[in-house]
Amino acid sequence: MSILTLVIVSFIVFSMMELVPGNCAERYIAFKNTQGQNITVEDIRAEERRLGLDKPYLIRAFSWMGDVFFKGEFGDSCILRLNINHLLSDKVWISLGISLAALFFSYLVAIPIGIYSAVSRNPIANNSVRFISYLGLALPSFLLALMIMLTTTVLFGESMSGLFSKEYRDAAWSYAKFMDFMSRAWLPVFILGWAATAFALQTVRALMLDEIGKLYVTAASARGISGRKLLWRYPAKHSLGPVINSLGFDLNRIFNDLPVVALIMTLTEMGALLIDALAFSNDQQLAGAILVVLTATIVFINFVTDIILALMDPRVRQGLMG
Amino acid sequence: MSLLSVENLHLQFDTDEGRITAVEDVSFELNEGEVLGLVGESGSGKSVTAKSLMQLNPSNAVYGPESGIHLELDSGIVEVLSLKKSQELEIVRGGAISMIFQEPMASFAPAITIGNQMVEQLLIHTSLSKKEAAELSVEMLERVGINEPAKRFFQYAFELSGGMRQRAMIAMALSTRPKVLIADEPTTALDVTIQAQVLELMKDLVKEFGMAILFITHDLGVIAQVADRVSVMYLGKIVESGPVREVLHSPVHPYTKGLLNALPKLDALDEPLTPVPGDIPSPLERPPGCVFHTRCPEVIADRCNASIPARADVGHGHAASCFAIKDMEEAA
Numbered sequence: 001m002s003i004l005t006l007v008i009v010s011f012i013v014f015s016m017m018e019l020v021p022g023n024c025a026e027r028y029i030a031f032k033n034t035q036g037q038n039i040t041v042e043d044i045r046a047e048e049r050r051l052g053l054d055k056p057y058l059i060r061a062f063s064w065m066g067d068v069f070f071k072g073e074f075g076d077s078c079i080l081r082l083n084i085n086h087l088l089s090d091k092v093w094i095s096l097g098i099s100l101a102a103l104f105f106s107y108l109v110a111i112p113i114g115i116y117s118a119v120s121r122n123p124i125a126n127n128s129v130r131f132i133s134y135l136g137l138a139l140p141s142f143l144l145a146l147m148i149m150l151t152t153t154v155l156f157g158e159s160m161s162g163l164f165s166k167e168y169r170d171a172a173w174s175y176a177k178f179m180d181f182m183s184r185a186w187l188p189v190f191i192l193g194w195a196a197t198a199f200a201l202q203t204v205r206a207l208m209l210d211e212i213g214k215l216y217v218t219a220a221s222a223r224g225i226s227g228r229k230l231l232w233r234y235p236a237k238h239s240l241g242p243v244i245n246s247l248g249f250d251l252n253r254i255f256n257d258l259p260v261v262a263l264i265m266t267l268t269e270m271g272a273l274l275i276d277a278l279a280f281s282n283d284q285q286l287a288g289a290i291l292v293v294l295t296a297t298i299v300f301i302n303f304v305t306d307i308i309l310a311l312m313d314p315r316v317r318q319g320l321m322g
Numbered sequence: 323m324s325l326l327s328v329e330n331l332h333l334q335f336d337t338d339e340g341r342i343t344a345v346e347d348v349s350f351e352l353n354e355g356e357v358l359g360l361v362g363e364s365g366s367g368k369s370v371t372a373k374s375l376m377q378l379n380p381s382n383a384v385y386g387p388e389s390g391i392h393l394e395l396d397s398g399i400v401e402v403l404s405l406k407k408s409q410e411l412e413i414v415r416g417g418a419i420s421m422i423f424q425e426p427m428a429s430f431a432p433a434i435t436i437g438n439q440m441v442e443q444l445l446i447h448t449s450l451s452k453k454e455a456a457e458l459s460v461e462m463l464e465r466v467g468i469n470e471p472a473k474r475f476f477q478y479a480f481e482l483s484g485g486m487r488q489r490a491m492i493a494m495a496l497s498t499r500p501k502v503l504i505a506d507e508p509t510t511a512l513d514v515t516i517q518a519q520v521l522e523l524m525k526d527l528v529k530e531f532g533m534a535i536l537f538i539t540h541d542l543g544v545i546a547q548v549a550d551r552v553s554v555m556y557l558g559k560i561v562e563s564g565p566v567r568e569v570l571h572s573p574v575h576p577y578t579k580g581l582l583n584a585l586p587k588l589d590a591l592d593e594p595l596t597p598v599p600g601d602i603p604s605p606l607e608r609p610p611g612c613v614f615h616t617r618c619p620e621v622i623a624d625r626c627n628a629s630i631p632a633r634a635d636v637g638h639g640h641a642a643s644c645f646a647i648k649d650m651e652e653a654a
Contacts (some may be wrong), residue, residue, distance in 0.1 A: 121381065219429035222376055223443040223494070224416035226408035234431050313433045314478045 002303045009295045010068060014061045017284040074289035084289045088270060092293055095270035099254045101189045103247065106196035111243070114204025115236055118212060129201070136198025142260045145191050149265065191261055192254050200243070200250065207242055211235035241313055248302040255294065270294075325534050326352040326375070326393050326502055332386025333367075333374060333558075341384070342605045344370045345558040346613075352502065357528060357535045359549030359566065361542060361581070365602050367558035368538045372504045375402060375536070376414045376421060393418060395501065417447050420495035424507035426487035430479035436463075437475035440494045447498040462493040466523060485516035489523065496527060503528075506538045521548050542581060546570055551639075554578050557602065557613040564640030575642040576620045612645070620646045 053060070067073040074084035117129040211217065212235045220234050259275050270290055277287040310317045333345035345367045352358050360368045373379045375391060391402035395418055405411050423429040431439060437459055444455035456475070463471035466489040479487055488508060495503060505524065509517040525548060528535055537549055545552050545566060552570070553563035554577065562575035573579045580598035587593060600617040603609055609616050615626035622645050631643045 215423055215425055215428040216431045218378060219421070219423055220431065220439075222378055222415055222421045223439075224412040224446045225442065226411070226415075233434070238431065238433055314435075315432060315480055318481075 002299045005299050006296055007065070007069075009299075010065050010292050011061060013288045013291045013295075014064055017288045018057060018061075068289075068292060074292075075285055084286055087286070088273075088289065088293070091270040091273060095255070095258060096297060098185060098188055098192065099251055099258060101185070102192035102196060102254050103251050105189055105193040106200050106250070107243070107247075109193075109197050110200035110204050111240070114201045115208050115231070115239075117201075118205045118208035119231060129205075133198040133201045136194050137202070139195070141191050141195050141257045142264055144194060145188075145261045145264045148187065148191065188258075188261055188265060192257055195257065196250055196254050199253075200246075203246065204239070204243055207239040208235060211239040237312070241309055241316070244305050244308055244312070247305045248298045251301055252298055324351040324353045324394070326536075327391075328371070328375070329390040329392075330386070330388045331371065331374060331391065332389050333370060333379070334384045334386070335380075336382040336384060339606055343558055343608055344383075344605070345374070348555075348558070348560055350553055350560065350563065352534045352536060354501075354534055355528060355532050356551065357525075357537055357549045359545040359552040360536060360538045360555060361540065361545055361552055362555035363540060363602055365557075365605070366555040368555050369506055370558075371555070372421070372506055372536055372538055375502070375504060376419055377402065377405065377411060378415075378421075393501070412446060416443055416498055416500070418500055419502045419504060420498065420500040421504040421506065422488070422491045422495050422508050424510050426484065426491045426511070427479055429491060430487065432479060435476055435478055436482075436490050436494075440475075440497060443494060444497055458497060459493070462497045463490060466490070466493040466496075466527075467519075468493070484512055485520065488512060488516075488520055492520070492523065492527070496531060499531065500533060502534050502536065504536045504538070507540070508537075509544060510539065510541070517544070524548065542570065542585060554581070557605075557608065559613055559643070561614065561644070562640075562642035564636075565638060568638050568640040572640075574636055574640070574647050575614075575644050576618045576646065577614050578642075580617075580619070612643070620644075622646065 064075070067075065072085070074088075076083055113129060117126050120126060214235070217230070217234050221230055225234070270293070274287060274290040274294075277283040277290065306316075327349075328351070329349050331345050331348040332343075334341045334343050348367075348371055350358065360371065362368045370379060370383075374383075374385070374389075385403055389403060393400040393402055393414065395413075400413055400418070402414050405414065430436060437456060440459035440462070441452060441455040444450055444458060445452065448455070450458065460471045460475050463474055468474050468486055468489050474482065474486070474490065479490075482490060488511075492508075503524075508524070509520050512520060521544065524535065527533075535548075537545070539545060549566045551564065552566045553560045554569070554575065555561070556577050562569060562573065562578045569578065570582065573582055577598070580596075583596045584598055586595060598617060599619070603616055609627070611625075611627040611629055612618070612631050615621050618626065621627075625645055631645045633641050633643045634647050635641045636647065
């Protein structure tokens with residue numbers, strides 16, 4: 001099922017790349033043209049042959065998809081003339097790392113606090129949780145990023161932007177570079193996680209309130225089960241199912257926020273590259289590759305969450321096994 | 323003294339709209355080996371009364387200062403309403419008192435096996451080991467007539483049929499050998515044929531285990547089958563109580579009469595049904611005087627809406643709270 005989704009999505013992505021007027025050769029030549037070179041129609045045809053663009057659409061679609069799935073090879077970028085895998089390699093991991101860390105952070109905070117605020121009758125704690133989470137939902141992450149950067153620049157005289165210190169920017173990965181990365185990456189993780197936390201918090205709270213009202217919880221306490229055992233074994237366990245289910249969706253949302261934050265904080269990551277490729281340079285090869293990587297990640301996460309759900313909930317298990 | 327006695331139970335709920343009275347001045351007794359039926363429409367306070375016995379009402383429940391619930395056990399008398407800590411509450415929650423609910427599907431946790439839920443309860447209330455608790459659970463499942471009990475032990479509630487689930491619920495409730503079983507509409511969600519089986523089973527188990535049952539239902543037919551005594555509740559008050567035959571054959575309170583008249587009669591199917599007129603008033607607009615006077619066909623002007631009728635004995639342990647009865651007596 002997951003694999004089928006991936007194949008379909010990659011086919012759609014390829015078709016969309018094709019639908020854009022002009023092909024890779026024309027675009028590259030046009031790009032060269034703006035650089036002052038004189039180009040003839042012959043040059044374009046020659047370039048097309050070199051790239052295999054003269055072959056029929058379906059054959060190219062399948063050869064591209066074949067490369068992607070079996071070799072993990074995305075070909076060359078139209079404009080930059082660089083190998084896409086090479087171009088993306090670090091950025092993929094950075095983007096995914098930041099997004100996943102933000103996701104992890106948000107659930108780490110949201111699950112216990114959401115459960116607590118559903119159970120607790122302390123009005124001060126409850127209202128402050130509500131206030132903070134509404135703030136998180138209402139405050140756009142780019143505004144938060146700007147505010148934090150402004151504050152840190154004014155207070156410490158040093159901008160917190162960028163993912164690496166100057167000395168590590170082009171260095172190969174090492175322990176020191178990793179630590180440097182971690183010391184700076186927490187900020188975008190926090191900014192992205194903030195909105196996701198607020199959202200997840202509301203979800204967890206609502207689900208938990210829903211579960212607590214159910215008869216089986218009353219029935220369990222009528223059997224003498226109480227305290228933490230009653231809370232975690234009964235409603236909490238059952239309310240986390242939909243939360244886990246929404247992980248893939250949440251990751252997608254975080255990833256959508258990422259480019260904006262990245263732009264402000266001058267991070268080098270994949271989302272920013274995607275926008276650049278789509279909106280500015282019209283680099284369809286590159287944009288397509290990024291979209292496929294993104295879809296693959298989300299499909300993979302959905303696959304994993306399905307497995308976790310099946311392990312947790314016998315009803316889901318029965319649904320899967322038939 | 324009887325096994326369980328409830329005295330002057332007053333119960334209100336704190337809500338945003340103010341304090342709502344759910345139970346007012348309810349007293350009853352339950353003896354060993356006896357089935358007491360608690361009858362009333364929805365909203366009459368019967369479930370809330372039953373949950374008070376285990377302190378299961380939500381935290382906005384306020385018990386009146388004169389309310390008392392006493393449970394007489396071999397180890398001494400337990401004042402249920404003064405239990406505070408969860409460890410103390412275990413005595414009435416699944417220990418000496420067990421409860422089964424209307425929806426057997428909803429009362430099992432969906433993602434925990436039936437066996438696990440049974441064992442968990444036994445580990446809290448008994449000194450059995452895990453293995454012994456599991457053996458006892460399978461034994462109980464077998465006792466309530468579940469086929470392949472060892473297999474059911476590892477199954478989830480959604481894998482069982484409705485009747486089987488309620489049997490499993492009964493097995494779980496009885497596994498700790500409670501003195502009192504509260505059955506809150508236990509057969510309402512079941513088919514009529516299954517309902518009869520479950521009722522039979524419950525009657526057998528009362529005898530075998532020598533316990534008492536507080537049987538809550540709105541169904542007078544079910545009451546006639548299982549109960550020894552019955553108390554009829556309306557808007558949080560017991561309006562009539564007595565031995566089941568007495569109350570059902572010669573009801574004296576207009577509300578009980580109305581309930582019995584509202585039942586379709588098998589020998590006169592063409593006769594129109596005669597429902598109790600009007601609706602239950604909103605709990606926010608509790609009528610003064612006799613709570614039933616707004617719907618009562620025998621209402622006495624300027625009296626029923628002004629003062630609360632006292633409980634009057636009409637003989638054979640049969641009593642009701644109504645001014646109309648006293649007038650009958652005075653006239654006689």
